[in-house]
Amino acid sequence: MSDTYDVVVLGAGPAGENLADRAHAAGLSVVIVERELVGGECSYWACMPSKALLRPVSAVHDAERVEGARQAVSGDLDVAAVLARRDEFASHWNDDGQVSWLSGAGVDLVRGHGRLAGVRQVTVTLPDGGARSLTARHAVAVCTGSRAAIPPVPGLADARPWTSREATSAKRAPGRLIVVGGGVVGVEMATAWQALGSKVTLVARRTLLTSIEPFAGEIVAESLVSAGVEVRTGVSVTAVHRQADGEVTVRLEGGEELRGDEVLMAVGREPNTHDIGLETIGLAPGSWLAVSDTCVVDQVDEGWLYAVGDVNHRALLTHQGKYQARVAGDAIGAQAKGEPLATEPWGRHSATADHAAVPQVIFSDPEVAAVGLTAEQARREGREVKVVDYELGDVAGAGLYADGYRGSARMVVDTGRGHLVGATFVGPGVGEMLHAATIAVVGEVPIERLWHAVPSYPTISEIWLRFLEEYGC
Numbered sequence: 451m452s453d454t455y456d457v458v459v460l461g462a463g464p465a466g467e468n469l470a471d472r473a474h475a476a477g478l479s480v481v482i483v484e485r486e487l488v489g490g491e492c493s494y495w496a497c498m499p500s501k502a503l504l505r506p507v508s509a510v511h512d513a514e515r516v517e518g519a520r521q522a523v524s525g526d527l528d529v530a531a532v533l534a535r536r537d538e539f540a541s542h543w544n545d546d547g548q549v550s551w552l553s554g555a556g557v558d559l560v561r562g563h564g565r566l567a568g569v570r571q572v573t574v575t576l577p578d579g580g581a582r583s584l585t586a587r588h589a590v591a592v593c594t595g596s597r598a599a600i601p602p603v604p605g606l607a608d609a610r611p612w613t614s615r616e617a618t619s620a621k622r623a624p625g626r627l628i629v630v631g632g633g634v635v636g637v638e639m640a641t642a643w644q645a646l647g648s649k650v651t652l653v654a655r656r657t658l659l660t661s662i663e664p665f666a667g668e669i670v671a672e673s674l675v676s677a678g679v680e681v682r683t684g685v686s687v688t689a690v691h692r693q694a695d696g697e698v699t700v701r702l703e704g705g706e707e708l709r710g711d712e713v714l715m716a717v718g719r720e721p722n723t724h725d726i727g728l729e730t731i732g733l734a735p736g737s738w739l740a741v742s743d744t745c746v747v748d749q750v751d752e753g754w755l756y757a758v759g760d761v762n763h764r765a766l767l768t769h770q771g772k773y774q775a776r777v778a779g780d781a782i783g784a785q786a787k788g789e790p791l792a793t794e795p796w797g798r799h800s801a802t803a804d805h806a807a808v809p810q811v812i813f814s815d816p817e818v819a820a821v822g823l824t825a826e827q828a829r830r831e832g833r834e835v836k837v838v839d840y841e842l843g844d845v846a847g848a849g850l851y852a853d854g855y856r857g858s859a860r861m862v863v864d865t866g867r868g869h870l871v872g873a874t875f876v877g878p879g880v881g882e883m884l885h886a887a888t889i890a891v892v893g894e895v896p897i898e899r900l901w902h903a904v905p906s907y908p909t910i911s912e913i914w915l916r917f918l919e920e921y922g923c
């Protein structure tokens with residue numbers, strides 16, 4: 451016997467929760483299936499605990515960069531207190547709060563591992579080993595997220611490497627931590643654990659933060675080095691071995707060996723689609739699920755299958771997954787009522803921002819904040835661009851924010867269309883400045899009109915004035 455709902459959601463991470471909420475608000479009955487903790491990776495092993503580890507680091511550095519305040523900061527970080535605060539932000543890995551939020555939102559929860567079992571059918575293996583069948587009248591949404599990729603490096607799997615999960619939930623700082631990967635997770639966790647007492651070595655195959663403007667990775671690498679991190683770029687790991695005494699050996703190409711107490715693999719993500727029954731509807735298990743702008747899965751007839759969040763590989767960020775969830779949840783609601791969908795670019799049922807307006811803050815020290823296209827990406831798209839670079843330290847507000855403020859900023863303007871297509875800021879406190887740039891990119895605000903958006907004096911946002919002066923306004 452199968453329980454029937456309008457919508458069945460697989461996975462209660464931020465994407466699944468938001469889609470369920472939105473579809474229910476549209477008047478549909480919704481059930482969500484979760485095999486682990488309601489709230490997903492973001493709440494317990496990603497955004498929340500990682501930022502809770504990093505915030506004390508930047509708070510102390512912010513104070514240390516201001517004469518007068520610097521004298522008030524003495525001693526090291528209180529590691530036990532930082533970890534205890536992190537535990538609070540991870541809700542002690544208990545999902546009671548989010549379960550009651552779901553129930554308040556009117557969404558039913560089934561705990562267990564869900565698998566597609568044909569068109570609009572889902573089977574759940576329950577924690578007690580039993581099974582429950584669910585049928586969707588309108589849509590099934592796969593929101594199963596992603597997990598750390600463990601590459602086939604000889605010896606690695608047996609060496610019990612840390613993934614982002616251990617790096618965000620560890621109860622103590624390892625003496626020596628080898629971080630493999632120069633992307634966001636590698637950089638953020640190297641920043642945090644070095645400050646919390648580990649001796650960190652960061653190994654990256656190329657440079658750091660390669661998806662952002664190159665100057666960002668350069669500044670962050672210099673800053674990691676000055677914090678005591680050994681940064682090794684342009685090298686690959688060829689083998690990993692954990693010895694009987696617990697020490698880990700990481701061999702680099704060329705034969706050199708690094709020794710540590712833990713090795714964190716931060717070399718990318720893979721989709722949680724290996725065991726969700728994709729084969730029952732003709733899709734390949736283990737693949738990312740390609741979707742339309744409404745998040746309907748390609749290659750599935752009748753548009754009943756949605757994939758939202760990390761699993762569709764569009765933008766592996768919580769805020770983008772939640773945006774897609776709002777788009778898809780509203781679309782499912784409209785379709786159920788027989789209403790037409792607004793799927794034109796920037797329409798209500800189109801996740802258009804995923805293409806060229808994704809904002810991202812990297813909570814390294816200094817912070818990196820970027821939205822839209824890099825200069826190279828814009829040129830590769832065939833756009834005529836004008837790039838304006840500016841040293842953030844030359845902005846009056848930045849000098850007040852930190853003595854000897856070090857930072858840099860770039861705006862990329864599509865000169866053919868006369869508006870901003872990308873912006874990148876690197877420096878203390880820049881994360882909170884990003885949304886202004888996001889609005890300019892998404893709103894395609896004409897450069898001449900931006901001139902009239904006057905930034906407050908003396909804030910770091912006066913970078914906008916400097917940008918526009920340099921541009922020629």
Ligand SMILES: Cc1cc2nc3c(=O)[nH]c(=O)nc-3n(C[C@H](O)[C@H](O)[C@H](O)COP(=O)(O)OP(=O)(O)OC[C@H]3O[C@@H](n4cnc5c(N)ncnc54)[C@H](O)[C@@H]3O)c2cc1C
Binds near residue numbers: 766
């Ligand atoms: C260390 C780290 C830090 C990050 N920091 C940030 C940040 O600061 N800001 C930001 O925007 N993004 C950040 N991210 C990315 C962010 O965590 C993800 O983009 C986000 O969690 C994706 O949400 P999701 O709902 O798609 O998937 P997830 O959060 O992965 O949730 C998927 C859920 O589905 C469940 N599930 C999977 N398979 C099944 C199944 N078969 N049956 C039932 N349930 C299933 C899982 O248990 C999980 O609860 C970070 C990622 C990492 C690794």
